[in-house]
Amino acid sequence: MIFIEQAKKIFQTKNGPVKAVDNINLSIQEGEIFGMIGYSGAGKSTLIRMLNGLETPTEGSVTVAGRKISTIKGSELRKARQEIGMIFQHFNLLWSRTVRENIAFPLEIAGVGKAERMKRVDELIELVGLQGRGDSYPSQLSGGQKQRVGIARALANDPKVLLCDEATSALDPQTTDSILELLVDINQRLGLTIVLITHEMHVIRKICHRVAVMENGNIVELGPVLDVFRRPEQPITKRFVQQVTEPEESKETVQHLLAEHPDGKIVKLTFVGVSAEQPVVTELIRSFSVGVNILQGKISQTQNGAYGTLFVQITGESAEVAKAVAFLDAQQVDSEVIEYD
Amino acid sequence: MIEQWFPNVDWEKMWEATYETLYMTGISVVITFVLGILLGLLLFLTSKGQLWQNKAVYGITAVIVNVFRSIPFIILIVLLIPFTKALLGTIIGENAALPALIIGAAPFYARMVEIALREIDKGVIEAARAMGASTWTIIRKVLIPESLPALVSGLTVTAIALVGYTAMAGVIGAGGLGNLAFLDGFQRSRNDVTMMATIIILIIVFIIQFIGDTAVRKLDKR
Ligand SMILES: Nc1ncnc2c1ncn2[C@@H]1O[C@H](COP(=O)(O)OP(=O)(O)OP(=O)(O)O)[C@@H](O)[C@H]1O
Ligand SMILES: [Mg+2]
Numbered sequence: 001m002i003f004i005e006q007a008k009k010i011f012q013t014k015n016g017p018v019k020a021v022d023n024i025n026l027s028i029q030e031g032e033i034f035g036m037i038g039y040s041g042a043g044k045s046t047l048i049r050m051l052n053g054l055e056t057p058t059e060g061s062v063t064v065a066g067r068k069i070s071t072i073k074g075s076e077l078r079k080a081r082q083e084i085g086m087i088f089q090h091f092n093l094l095w096s097r098t099v100r101e102n103i104a105f106p107l108e109i110a111g112v113g114k115a116e117r118m119k120r121v122d123e124l125i126e127l128v129g130l131q132g133r134g135d136s137y138p139s140q141l142s143g144g145q146k147q148r149v150g151i152a153r154a155l156a157n158d159p160k161v162l163l164c165d166e167a168t169s170a171l172d173p174q175t176t177d178s179i180l181e182l183l184v185d186i187n188q189r190l191g192l193t194i195v196l197i198t199h200e201m202h203v204i205r206k207i208c209h210r211v212a213v214m215e216n217g218n219i220v221e222l223g224p225v226l227d228v229f230r231r232p233e234q235p236i237t238k239r240f241v242q243q244v245t246e247p248e249e250s251k252e253t254v255q256h257l258l259a260e261h262p263d264g265k266i267v268k269l270t271f272v273g274v275s276a277e278q279p280v281v282t283e284l285i286r287s288f289s290v291g292v293n294i295l296q297g298k299i300s301q302t303q304n305g306a307y308g309t310l311f312v313q314i315t316g317e318s319a320e321v322a323k324a325v326a327f328l329d330a331q332q333v334d335s336e337v338i339e340y341d
Numbered sequence: 342m343i344e345q346w347f348p349n350v351d352w353e354k355m356w357e358a359t360y361e362t363l364y365m366t367g368i369s370v371v372i373t374f375v376l377g378i379l380l381g382l383l384l385f386l387t388s389k390g391q392l393w394q395n396k397a398v399y400g401i402t403a404v405i406v407n408v409f410r411s412i413p414f415i416i417l418i419v420l421l422i423p424f425t426k427a428l429l430g431t432i433i434g435e436n437a438a439l440p441a442l443i444i445g446a447a448p449f450y451a452r453m454v455e456i457a458l459r460e461i462d463k464g465v466i467e468a469a470r471a472m473g474a475s476t477w478t479i480i481r482k483v484l485i486p487e488s489l490p491a492l493v494s495g496l497t498v499t500a501i502a503l504v505g506y507t508a509m510a511g512v513i514g515a516g517g518l519g520n521l522a523f524l525d526g527f528q529r530s531r532n533d534v535t536m537m538a539t540i541i542i543l544i545i546v547f548i549i550q551f552i553g554d555t556a557v558r559k560l561d562k563r
Contacts, residue, residue: 054467054471075475077473078474078475079473081470081471081472081473082473084471086468086471090462090464092462093465093468094486095487095563096486096487096489096560096562097486105472106473108478108482109469109472109473109474139562139563153472157472163471
């Protein structure tokens with residue numbers, strides 16, 4: 001669906017050239033939710049803006065839905081843009097238009113007739129759950145509602161691709177979750193390809209299938225979300241992964257656990273992509289005469305299964321405990337016996 | 342009682358002068374609005390980082406606008422006498438005042454238009470571009486509607502300034518309340534005529550301000 005080949009973007013500024021994107025190769029499949037994460041200034045916005053031609057690459061090419069965005073111009077580019085929706089961190093709604101009129105705007109641009117427009121707007125209002133708010137002005141809406149209008153507007157012309165530039169960064173955690181759920185829902189219902197950029201790992205964790213980590217204009221790590229979570233290679237990736245696993249795994253907490261539970265063994269179980277974590281623990285209790293005490297943990301759902309860690313304390317005869325640990329080793333979960341440093 | 346306080350006022354002449362002032366103000370406000378929007382859009386669109394970014398066009402337009410904005414109106418009228426004469430064949434009467442009024446006010450309003458357009462959230466223009474809007478669509482459906490309250494309040498200020506300009510133009514011979522106050526009031530030492538002309542001008546200004554403020558309040562949905 002999206003092919004980026006050796007794309008480079010250099011901005012000429014007063015203080016000399018700034019390399020915002022440095023030789024990126026990337027292909028994104030149809031129907032995929034693709035996340036890009038990176039710190040401020042990594043070049044994420046520049047890259048995503050190349051996908052609808054708001055930015056032209058200095059070198060290389062960008063192809064979206066069969067159209068070479070990096071070279072087309074004028075009316076051909078405008079036509080292509082109608083098939084690529086975009087939502088923004090600050091929503092970018094027209095304050096002078098009501099919700100309905102905002103959603104109708106891209107339809108007006110595409111030259112859709114009035115009756116058809118009204119019908120489509122009603123469908124979209126329903127799709128994003130804004131029934132009854134159609135005649136409100138943006139200033140009368142909450143941030144989450146504004147972003148729903150943004151999403152409805154982006155979907156108006158039945159795009160093939162939806163670009164999200166920090167679409168949840170201005171929202172509180174609960175509203176973020178509801179917007180992310182809406183995006184997943186749209187992705188599944190309409191088969192829409194979604195590219196989203198963020199600096200929050202839990203956004204990636206919640207809805208993305210694959211993730212690219214960007215640093216200094218380059219993609220430094222790329223893969224299915226769970227693989228990247230399981231085996232982050234770059235230091236920057238490790239830091240991002242910690243965003244969703246901390247604080248449970250910090251050294252201090254582990255040492256604290258050991259001090260509080262001196263008997264038996266403490267095992268850290270890491271679940272990656274397992275559909276349910278429960279059977280492992282149940283099995284453990286059934287098969288061995290040991291006590292299993294769940295100390296703490298954090299399991300989160302991703303698009304490809306559960307991800308997270310669980311600290312358990314296993315008590316009993318030392319031979320039995322050893323057998324239990326061996327059993328865990330043989331399971332689909334990674335287990336690690338925690339020792340004093 | 343009014344007759345008592347204003348014994349020298351010839352009401353027929355007063356109403357005629359009022360009509361002339363309204364005529365000059367009305368026509369010049371309409372043309373200033375159109376020209377100011379066009380010039381303001383040109384200034385905005387050719388400025389740095391905008392859709393038609395063009396240093397040369399922006400520079401030239403900005404200089405012209407600044408020069409005409411800076412010339413005191415009374416001097417502008419005098420400077421424009423040959424131009425007005427060539428254009429209309431006369432320098433007397435309400436129509437003769439129009440070129441000077443418009444040339445004096447349009448650059449003033451153009452600057453206000455440019456400032457109003459600058460206030461528009463850049464993200465909204467970008468969103469429209471991302472939707473595939475052409476520049477013409479962006480002007481019509483984003484730039485103008487999103488800056489409308491500021492455009493209207495700027496026009497209110499300009500219209501009030503134009504009422505003042507018509508009075509000055511009147512002294513040169515353009516007719517209207519300024520002319521009446523000067524010829525009948527000042528030169529013939531009839532203070533009541535001057536006073537009545539002033540009162541009517543004030544009423545006109547208040548009405549313009551009221552209409553402008555009400556419109557802005559209605560338009561602004563922020
Ligand atoms: N129009 C521009 N002119 C000059 N430099 C630019 C321009 N746009 C971006 N840059 C520079 O390119 C680099 C990458 O910017 P970009 O906006 O893509 O980063 P980002 O990853 O989106 O950051 P953030 O998380 O803060 O949005 C930055 O150093 C930025 O200063
Ligand atoms: Mg950005």
